[in-house]
Amino acid sequence: MTVGSSPIRKDAVAKVTGKARYTDDFTMPGMLHAAYVRSSIAHGTVTNIDISKALAMDGVEAIFTYEDVPDILFATAGHPYSLDPDHTDVADRLLLTREVRYHGDEIAVVVAETKLAAKEAARAVLVEYEELPVCVDAASALDENAPAIHKGGNVIKSHQFEVGGDLETAIREADSSVSGQYYTPVVQHCHMENHIAYAYMDDFEHVVVVTSTQIPHICRRVVGQALDMPWGNVRIIKPYIGGGFGNKQDVVLEPMVAFLTTKLDGRPVKLELDREECMTSTRTRHSSILDCRAAADRDGTLRAVDIAMTSNTGAYASHGHSIPSAGGAKSCNLYPRNAIRFSALTHYANIPAAGAMRAYGSPQVIFGLECVLEDLAREIGMDSVDFRIKNVARELDVNPLSNKPIRSAGMVECLEKGRELIRWDEKKRRFAHQQGPVRRGLGVACFSYGSGTYPVCVEIAGCRLILNQDGSVHMQVGATEIGQGSDTAFAQMAAETLGVSYDKIHVVTTQDTDVAPFDTGAYASRQTYVVAPAIKKAALQLKAAILDHARKMTGKAAEGLDVVDGNVVNANRPERVVTSLAELAIDAYYHKQRGGQLTADVSHKTRTNAPSFGCTFVDLEVDIPMCKVRVHQILNVHDAGTIIHPLLAEGQVHGGMGMAVGMALYEELLTNPENGRVLNNNLLDYKIPTCVDTPDLGCAFVETTEPTGAYGNKSLGEPPVISPGPAIRNAILDATGVAVNRMPMSPKALFTHFHDAGLI
DSSP states (O other): OOOOOOOOTTHHHHHHHHOOOGGGGGGTTEEEEEEEEEEESSSEEEEEEHHHHHTSSSTEEEEEEESSSSSOOBBOOOOOOSSGGGOOOOOBBSSSSSSEEEOOEEEEEEEEESSSHHHHHHHHOOEEEEEEOOOOHHHHHHHTTOOOSSTTOOEEEEEEEEEOOOOHHHHHHHSSSEEEEEEEEBBOOOOOOOOOOEEESSSOOOEEEEHHHHHHHHHHHHHHHHHTOOOEEEEEEHHHEOOTTTTTTTTTSHHHHHHHHHHHOOOOEEOOOOHHHHHHHHOBBBBBEEEEEEOOOOOOOOEEEEEEEEEETTOTTTTHHHHHHHHHHHHHGTSSSSEEEEEEEEOOSSSBOOOTTTTTTTHHHHHHHHHHHHHHHHHHHHOOHHHHHHHHHOOBBBBBTOOOOOOOOOOHHHHHHHHHHHHHHHHHHHHHHHOSHHHHHHHEEEEEEEESSSSSSOOEEEEEEEEEESOOEEEESOOOSSSOOOOHHHHHHHHHTTOOOOOGGOOOOOOEESSOOOOSSOOOTTTTHHHHHHHHHHHHHHHHHHHHHHHHHHHOOOGGGEETTEEEEEESTTTTTEOOOOOOOHHHHSSSSSSSOEEEEEEOOOOOOOOEEEEEEEHHHHHHHHTTHHHEEEEEEEEEOOOSOOOHHHHHHHHHHHHHHHHTTTOOOOOOOTTTTBSSSSSTTTTOOOOSSSEEEEEEOOOOOOOTTTBBOOSSSSSSGGGGHHHHHHHHHHSSOOOOOOOOOOHHHHHHHHTTTTTO
């Protein structure tokens, strides 16, 4: 069995030895370098731009301003193309703009012989502005007197749904209800590899873009739209990637480098952002305000949940209202047997644009949901874990929003397992009635998440398998490996179905839109779930072709043959080898009368979406006078269906938990409300947890078998980041009696809350 084992990653040796080649490792003769001229104000209009001094500097080849680019508004969000006008992304970007909407907006671009020359020339461009008032948050952007950041106003979209019965009646008839307002901050992805891309023309019509992107095929389409080029004239090549976490699920640099090469006779032009630019001029996580209510009876039966979310998308829409929409919809799987109302509004503001980030709105929604439910459990005097066990989803519950049954649900088992592993009951007794400056507390929070984007978006994936002359198999998929280990999982799946060893599957890790099968990319924790059916179908097709050729070679009926351990064997007696795959492949390729190259090429559309489940348990210590939190133990328990690669799965969970601890305790991108300038756009002032700050991370799995998953699997990549934040908040509440209803729960925030509560 290959699925369920932990073979060495396909890219492990290349990465640890430095042989893996990323975008910046490639160069071309005559490569030029570009640098943006960015606005020094957050809101206003450019009244004059003087490029003469910069253009005269040594090494400068060209300078383009907002006057030189196509007057084509385009959307940058990495969503599949939609045939439904109601689901199209907001087209509010130009390649360069005269209308400045955040501090650092792109108003011109310099192309020079070296990166240093381009940067120096960019600083020499002189710009004059007419400034407008700055709006950085919901209060200022939604004020009736606020200036319009885009035509049409500052509200992008709003929506509401109510399911499971009349919510107001349920709250009124319940024994207890609570409410609260919760806040989540702007945070940055901080992936190791900065945004980088270069482009060149291989003839007079075709543009080739080499880029660090999660979405090669979507990127191809967006470049075509931005430049009004036929999509088939654009070729996107994705080498190894040094992380993305959703930031590279946006088309950030590719349209610009494509534009520049078309303007410079097809010469290669590279554009690489430094860390400060990545912090402010790519994408961030949406900050959110969540006004929540919940009601329950004295026996712990949850009656109603009401969440009103205000989401700040920043200067440009990017993924915009999709973020709260997705977060609200996915949460309906978690507590499905009660009235639910979810409403959301997304607005513009003069801060860096927000986009996709790991778990896509769910960390914000679940923070509000799991905090208000904790407050409710305490209000009725019920244990936090018992309250959740009573109300969480079970197998064959029906999602009240989609009306689809939940086919696999290990949520109750996750809670029971986590409770046992962290010794919840024992510690609860031990930590009761604490006094003094240092106190211990326990917290728990749950999550649910989807496995892809269907039915909101199309879910399409492709797989091509080729039997090589030596009996090994080449695999091409359109799905992108961005560090998460998907190539390894795909090889395991193919090996499992074909009947060959894992080391005989060679995965082409570089996506090239001219060659690779179509796939929309790495996002939404979709890949192992959505690509698996295409792999399984292709493997079965190739296996059938192999057995049919074995029939031609041996005269034995194909129905009586099988492939085991890389050999064609008798199905009823696997120890009887008929021929090896290497011998069969040589015959297929080179026999003069029979055979040919044996291949399979499958494109598959997935029309299901399996929810995964899980929870976080936290044991922490709060030093009240020092306003400091020390996590003693943090544990995630996941129901992700069948685990394809246990070691990679554990790594995914640890990585997500580490990100979540950062968001919960340290990270916030701060903006000056007066002028819109980001105050901490570097890794010195923007505090991410280092190895010294990160606690020991624990994880466990409850394996279910998801019937809609080709290998029983469902999502795992994003879910680990969702529930640690509210679990930490709930543990601080348990330790101190103080509800800190905002992230990050940094010493600064704790001081304010502890002071107001009279603890300091």
